Amino acid sequence: MTERLNVVGANVPRHDALAKVTGRARYVADLPCDGAWVGGALWSRTPRARVRNIVFSPDFDWSRVTVITARDLPGPNEVHMIKDDYPILAGDEISYIGQAIALVAAPDKQTIEEALGAMRPDLEELPPVLSVEASLAKEAVIWGEDNVQAHYRIEHGDLEEAFSRSDVIIEETYRTHHQEHLYLETNGMFAHPRPDGGVIVEGSLQCPYYVARALAHALGLPLEKVTMRQTETGGAFGGKEDYPSVLAIQTALLSMKSGKPVRMVLERREDIDVTTKRHPSVIRHRTGVTRDGVILAAEIDIIFDGGAFSTMSPVVLSRGVLHAWSAYRLPNARIVGRALATNTAPNGAFRGFGAPQTVFAMERQMDRIARELGLSPLEVRRKNLLKTGDTLPCGQVLRSAYAGLVLERALDISGYEEKHGKQQEDDRILRGVGVSVFLHGGGFTGAGEEKISGRAAVEVADDGIVEVLVSSTEMGQGAATVLPQIAAEVLSLPAWKVRHPNPDTSRVPDSGPTVASRTTMMVGKILQDAAKDMRATLTGEAAKNAGVLPESILWENGRLASGGRDLGSFEELALQYKEEHGKPLRGEGVYNPPSDCQWNEAEYRGDAYKDYAWACDVVEVEIDADTLELRVPHVTSVVEIGKAVHPMLAEGQVIGGTLQALGWGAMEEVRMEKGRYRNNSVSTYIIPTAVDAPEFTVEIAETPSPFGPWGAKGLGELPMDGGAPALAAAVEDALGVFATELPLTSDRLHALLRQRRK
Amino acid sequence: MKGSFLVNGRTNEWTFEPDATLLDVLRANGHPEVHRGCDEGVCGSCSVLLEGKLVNSCQVFAASAMEKDILTVAGIGTIHEPHPIQTAFVESGAVQCGFCTPAAILATLALLRKNPNPTDEEIHSALDGNYCRCTGYVKIIEAVRLASRRMSSHD
Numbered sequence: 001m002t003e004r005l006n007v008v009g010a011n012v013p014r015h016d017a018l019a020k021v022t023g024r025a026r027y028v029a030d031l032p033c034d035g036a037w038v039g040g041a042l043w044s045r046t047p048r049a050r051v052r053n054i055v056f057s058p059d060f061d062w063s064r065v066t067v068i069t070a071r072d073l074p075g076p077n078e079v080h081m082i083k084d085d086y087p088i089l090a091g092d093e094i095s096y097i098g099q100a101i102a103l104v105a106a107p108d109k110q111t112i113e114e115a116l117g118a119m120r121p122d123l124e125e126l127p128p129v130l131s132v133e134a135s136l137a138k139e140a141v142i143w144g145e146d147n148v149q150a151h152y153r154i155e156h157g158d159l160e161e162a163f164s165r166s167d168v169i170i171e172e173t174y175r176t177h178h179q180e181h182l183y184l185e186t187n188g189m190f191a192h193p194r195p196d197g198g199v200i201v202e203g204s205l206q207c208p209y210y211v212a213r214a215l216a217h218a219l220g221l222p223l224e225k226v227t228m229r230q231t232e233t234g235g236a237f238g239g240k241e242d243y244p245s246v247l248a249i250q251t252a253l254l255s256m257k258s259g260k261p262v263r264m265v266l267e268r269r270e271d272i273d274v275t276t277k278r279h280p281s282v283i284r285h286r287t288g289v290t291r292d293g294v295i296l297a298a299e300i301d302i303i304f305d306g307g308a309f310s311t312m313s314p315v316v317l318s319r320g321v322l323h324a325w326s327a328y329r330l331p332n333a334r335i336v337g338r339a340l341a342t343n344t345a346p347n348g349a350f351r352g353f354g355a356p357q358t359v360f361a362m363e364r365q366m367d368r369i370a371r372e373l374g375l376s377p378l379e380v381r382r383k384n385l386l387k388t389g390d391t392l393p394c395g396q397v398l399r400s401a402y403a404g405l406v407l408e409r410a411l412d413i414s415g416y417e418e419k420h421g422k423q424q425e426d427d428r429i430l431r432g433v434g435v436s437v438f439l440h441g442g443g444f445t446g447a448g449e450e451k452i453s454g455r456a457a458v459e460v461a462d463d464g465i466v467e468v469l470v471s472s473t474e475m476g477q478g479a480a481t482v483l484p485q486i487a488a489e490v491l492s493l494p495a496w497k498v499r500h501p502n503p504d505t506s507r508v509p510d511s512g513p514t515v516a517s518r519t520t521m522m523v524g525k526i527l528q529d530a531a532k533d534m535r536a537t538l539t540g541e542a543a544k545n546a547g548v549l550p551e552s553i554l555w556e557n558g559r560l561a562s563g564g565r566d567l568g569s570f571e572e573l574a575l576q577y578k579e580e581h582g583k584p585l586r587g588e589g590v591y592n593p594p595s596d597c598q599w600n601e602a603e604y605r606g607d608a609y610k611d612y613a614w615a616c617d618v619v620e621v622e623i624d625a626d627t628l629e630l631r632v633p634h635v636t637s638v639v640e641i642g643k644a645v646h647p648m649l650a651e652g653q654v655i656g657g658t659l660q661a662l663g664w665g666a667m668e669e670v671r672m673e674k675g676r677y678r679n680n681s682v683s684t685y686i687i688p689t690a691v692d693a694p695e696f697t698v699e700i701a702e703t704p705s706p707f708g709p710w711g712a713k714g715l716g717e718l719p720m721d722g723g724a725p726a727l728a729a730a731v732e733d734a735l736g737v738f739a740t741e742l743p744l745t746s747d748r749l750h751a752l753l754r755q756r757r758k
Numbered sequence: 759m760k761g762s763f764l765v766n767g768r769t770n771e772w773t774f775e776p777d778a779t780l781l782d783v784l785r786a787n788g789h790p791e792v793h794r795g796c797d798e799g800v801c802g803s804c805s806v807l808l809e810g811k812l813v814n815s816c817q818v819f820a821a822s823a824m825e826k827d828i829l830t831v832a833g834i835g836t837i838h839e840p841h842p843i844q845t846a847f848v849e850s851g852a853v854q855c856g857f858c859t860p861a862a863i864l865a866t867l868a869l870l871r872k873n874p875n876p877t878d879e880e881i882h883s884a885l886d887g888n889y890c891r892c893t894g895y896v897k898i899i900e901a902v903r904l905a906s907r908r909m910s911s912h913d
Binding site for chain 1: 785790791792793794795796797798800801803830831832835836837840844845847848849851853854855856857858859860863881882883885886887888889890891892893894895896897898899
């Protein structure tokens with residue numbers, strides 16, 4: 001039976017939009033600050049050194065400021081993340097440029113500058129490890145026993161036997177580079193000491209409970225004495241998953257020591273210098289194929305540059321390893337992934353979370369296979385696409401697969417086949433078209449959802465509006481609209497009668513972090529249960545008061561009725577409930593693990609993700625034959641996401657995510673020099689602007705998944721995975737050169753052409 | 759120093775440092791809707807209209823903006839009475855994190871005042887100085903088209 005939906009699937013007005021267009025939305029830098037101090041940090045300018053001492057000049061009056069060094073910490077010098085290896089402040093050793101050595105709070109910025117100028121770290125410089133190659137060779141051991149922050153291995157089938165049966169073996173190494181999030185609002189935190197010795201921290205972030213727990217750990221406080229409140233967040237993309245814990249602790253320390261409210265908002269240069277980036281990667285593929293392009297054997301070796309500390313690297317690498325096959329069947333495979341430490345700023349979460357790197361390599365390898373065998377990129381893809389019932393190298397049997405569906409549909413819409421291979425030698429504008437097919441697992445990897453066991457609640461506020469109580473944040477992606485839609489649908493209310501306040505850990509249950517494309521799919525499902533719980537409670541209450549059977553109660557258009565008799569509006573009955581019971585009407589939900597998903601972490605095998613979203617990108621390029629300047633006039637993206645709760649927002653995610661992917665593929669480049677980012681400003685780190693924006697044709701396919709509310713699957717990260725390889729394939733079509741490295745700047749295209757001429 | 763600033767139709771007397779930027783002064787005096795994104799005149803988050811012209815307020819000395827007409831996004835509409843451009847941004851899905859939104863709206867206003875029926879190319883180049891990291895610009899451009907249609911049909 002098809003359920004008729006009123007709110008889910010409708011493009012209701014975005015709940016936070018009016019405040020944002022009228023300038024009423026308040027970000028952390030905008031909060032009123034009577035009497036607040038500002039915070040600052042002394043950042044390391046050397047990638048590796050022993051700290052002998054920090055010298056404080058006697059010419060500065062240190063009573064004007066509050067200073068904190070690693071010696072002044074009330075608890076362990078650890079930012080609690082996955083491993084506790086990230087120090088709050090450099091202690092005896094400096095491990096990267098941009099590491100905080102000391103913190104200062106003062107009434108104003110100028111005093112901070114003066115104080116920072118009066119401090120000098122006395123250092124003994126050590127030889128830094130600045131590349132994964134140097135790290136692997138253990139030129140120096142800078143992390144653990146062997147510089148390896150994480151290591152995974154997947155074995156599937158009989159690899160050697162499959163290689164021996166192969167007609168051709170194709171080897172290639174692919175490299176990807178750092179990517180800066182460049183959310184327009186930099187990281188910022190505002191801490192207030194609580195009279196009971198605790199602390200309240202407000203700020204820009206994705207994961208309120210990650211930060212609250214990190215605060216409690218570092219400050220030696222019980223969790224109840226720490227309140228974390230999210231402020232309006234001006235973009236995050238993963239970049240506010242890990243670093244906010246560091247900054248919140250630093251700001252809280254200054255606040256507690258000075259006894260003042262203290263705010264630390266990073267300047268753009270600081271933000272680029274010190275916060276995490278997308279992991280650079282080196283990925284080697286060795287693939288055994290038949291002459292007609294069927295993959296028999298695949299060996300994939302993945303190396304991620306983790307930077308100085310592990311942050312999220314173990315889980316980023318894990319997702320990268322578990323997406324290494326992209327949308328293709330590898331009947332026999334060995335996949336090895338390692339994250340290596342270097343003396344560079346720690347790399348961390350960024351939309352896609354390891355998958356964009358490994359998908360890029362796999363998609364390029366498909367094009368490489370096509371090239372070597374003289375087949376078309378489509379032919380090779382069609383022969384190897386994953387299908388329902390196929391077994392992934394990690395042992396997961398796919399309950400459903402829509403790789404073929406998205407590919408064929410995208411080919412139809414884009415006219416790929418008419419456009420591919422049609423470039424003219426004498427054209428001044430060289431045109432090309434490329435395709436990628438990919439998937440993205442929704443929710444945490446493996447048993448992550450089981451481990452975190454998210455909780456959600458709904459509660460009716462005194463104005464009769466239902467509040468969604470979750471720790472999932474609005475950061476631009478639309479959670480403050482989509483989550484209310486889900487609760488509203490269950491409660492037969494219009495979407496505007498449900499709101500999602502910015503999470504405050506003293507009020508909301510822990511629904512988990514806002515990451516892993518899990519908010520709509522996983523938290524949405526828990527929220528759906530919470531709303532059902534509320535609905536059952538009010539149904540029971542209304543039935544009891546009216547002397548009728550609960551089964552006779554009908555909910556429609558915000559009213560309850562029984563046997564043709566109107567029992568009142570939802571608000572009336574909910575407020576009446578509060579009066580009678582002395583507590584607001586509330587519903588609760590907790591994650592309900594599906595019984596048919598199994599993951600064995602020790603063996604690293606099983607159902608890696610509950611379900612996958614699928615997509616195909618067709619990217620068209622125009623390259624100026626003289627300047628090699630590249631333009632993307634048009635992109636077609638077909639995504640299969642189960643169910644779009646809000647189609648317009650979903651489309652916005654696809655377009656925005658794809659342009660980030662194309663930015664990474666075409667122009668965004670962090671230039672490193674001896675461990676320092678040389679282009680740490682918006683004028684030198686180039687991202688796409690309106691002039692670069694291609695036209696988009698987006699189509700959303702919906703085949704409901706059993707794991708999300710009304711079939712919805714994760715979407716946020718999917719569009720980040722396929723843009724870069726489709727772009728590289730389009731460049732190949734236009735210029736005839738095969739790029740193994742990003743970004744595809746005109747310099748790189750020039751080098752590739754020169755290489756071909758040789 | 760002291761100076762008189764005409765912001766959103768209201769005159770204010772403000773004290774400020776001689777080297778303060780217009781952005782600093784606006785943010786310090788109750789206009790947090792003007793956002794600081796890069797402080798180097800590139801991202802456009804701090805855009806305001808100065809005598810009707812779109813400027814990056816982080817690149818304008820406050821002293822040079824005294825007595826001049828300054829418009830921020832808070833001056834063109836409210837939650838209860840939004841400007842047609844603001845409504846068009848809401849309806850087109852042009853708003854995500856919202857950090858660039860006030861500036862993009864002012865860039866649109868500056869464009870449509872000069873050129874009520876811009877071509878797509880003119881829209882793209884008018885918004886070139888207003889970075890957005892969320893939307894991929896497509897829906898912002900749709901919002902400009904929608905606002906243009908609505909505003910010219912009102913004239």
